[in-house]
Amino acid sequence: MKLTEITLLELKALFGRKRPAALLLFGIPILYSLLFGYVYRSNVIKNIPTVIYDQDQTATSRALTQAYMDSERYQVVDQVMTQEAMEQSLRENRAQVAISIPPRFAQNIKLGLASEILIVTNSVNNMYANTVISSSQEIIQTFSAATGQKLLEGINQMPASALRSVAPVKLGVRIINNPTTSYTNFMLAGLMANGVQIAILLVAGPLLVREYGRLSRWQTTSSTALVTGKLLACWISALGAFLASLGIIAVFFGVPVRGNPASLILLGSAFTFLVVNISLFFSAIAKNEVSALQTPLLYLMPGLLFSGLSWPQFAMNDFARFFSALMPLTYLADTLRDLTLAGYSPALLKNIAIMFAGGLGFYLSTIFVFAQRRNKLANPPAKEVLV
Template sequence: MMRQFSEIVRWECYSLCRGRIPAILLFLTPLIFTLLFGMVYEQNTVRHIPAVIYDADQSSISRSLIKVYNDSDRIDICHYVYSSEAMEAALTKDEAQLALAIPKYFAKDINAGRQTQIALIVNSTNNLFANSALSATEEMNRTFCIAIAQKLMESYGANSVAAMEMVYPIKLGVRIINNPTTGYTLFMLPGLMLNGLQIALLITVAPLLAAFIRRQIYDESKYSSASILLAKALPYWLLGVIMYIISLIVMEHFWAVPIRGSWIDILLLGAAYNFAVIGILYLVSSLAADETQAVQLPLLYIMPGLLYSGLSFPIISMEGFGRWYANTMPLTYAADSLRDLLLAGYAPDLFGDVSTLLGMGIGCGTVAGILFTLRRRR
């Protein structure tokens, strides 16, 4: 039994290296995903949002407010206009994603102690621009308002410390843990690497059983279906785990993604993830009529995985079919736990996720083995 198993493993390793293309795909795809998407998210946050300014007041106070916007690295003032129509035209033509309108008598109302209002118009066609712009402008406006209120209180005779305490009696202390810059690189890159690994396994593993059934390479009386399935999967599983490790090291050195968790936990998760993906691909391959179909069918299932995995949109906010479909994805159980291990140093659901991934691999692999055996006997 072991002799036959090792014989198939050696042959599969030889075929993998001889073909070159499968080995290169499995080796390079997760690495390329890590490097390319790392470049996409290199800036970490959305910056340089184009803005248009309409200042109907033209006062020193309005210019001070505009300077606050101009000093921000999130906002790039690209146009100054002199009418609300021109401001709206800049937004309509997509020349700006953000518009700030300062009304006439802005400074006069402030100096008189009356409430005034500025208008902020955000183009939410692209939510990333909109969310970043709203976050940045809210902070800038709050800082500006506190400074103005402090000066008004000082003009009534209060000293600067007392004035600040009156206009800003409650200070909010914020401590952001694990991802202090709230950057996209740390948030997205681990999951994108796992998706690249999943795609690499799809391209290389999915055709294996379909090709074997068509060619009938090994004698059924000498080689059991279980030994064939395990032996053929082993080289791909090992190479997948190796590439998982290499990709994590690349993330750490090139994109400063921290690895705070235990390497044992990280490897356990990666090994279980590779095992689950291979089990699912085996199931599809055992059902497919040929190698082409074996590659095409999993695309319908795996490709939406990035959106359904909870990587970019939380599963707890999904309902009905969306949540059910997300729970069938290996990426769902690996992406969040890997991100937790890397950024926080621990993953509360690690062993539950690993158990689920192992269950997926065993369940799908068992069904694939039964179907594979039946098709061999035809």
């Protein structure tokens, strides 16, 4: 049977059953895109439950309290009168942040003395702490500059001059490519690709191992043609799922796709080629279909954690970087994010070459293993007859 006929038969098997496997191949990455897209849709953490402990109770301290209430990052759930009540709110998780304003806060400011605001945050979830630190610095700096300006205006200094005196250094920040620091833009494309990876493993995992039980079906077909036909059918379908999912996160969740379409297609082709060949290799060496599905799934969580999607590779230790180099998602996650957000990736061609080379290596290994096992099953060794 010709290669094209095998490929078409495999495509028909993927799409033509009562319960087509293509539903998994397309459905899982699309479902991942939608679910994670809705999780990260707010882009930044807002309305963090906050308790205020104002020990000063002056117009100045109330102005600072109002600054926190006006910020969308905080939701003031309580204003307490004792240290114990503040700590209890944190301990019982009624609040994740506490703002403690010291006594004589306004008086110390008027006297030109330092006055320290204590911010207590629950860092069980680091997202809270990171958000609180950055936003509180902005609120306190703005409040300090405004307060100092009013003090100098009180001694007949002009407003503009007073502001320059209390805030002589200004910070200019320019964030490129992801100016809103959106978690959707940061994470969603990589999580979508992980969904594609899982779908490929589930669909391609059983394809070769089940052929060991029906050798008569392809008696006149070479092992190379069989492996290649299954590869092409899965690869074409997986690339379609990758591009469809990429379109969904762009249309429904506003993830920018600034890269050249040809670069994105080539990157997706290399990634799906590698993962399909890994799946077929596990299928060729597996004892049964269950083993073919379970074995590659063991690496999914480590593959995601070590991919550089959430923790940069340059911050990993030597062992972590070595382990990361074995994970297919490593060569896609950062590169895909660079292409979508910045429009280019300096590692694009290198990572594409690595994935195609790795996929080719697994492809050749799969053909060898599959041919050997197939030949052994078709021609079992003759049993010795004892006389």
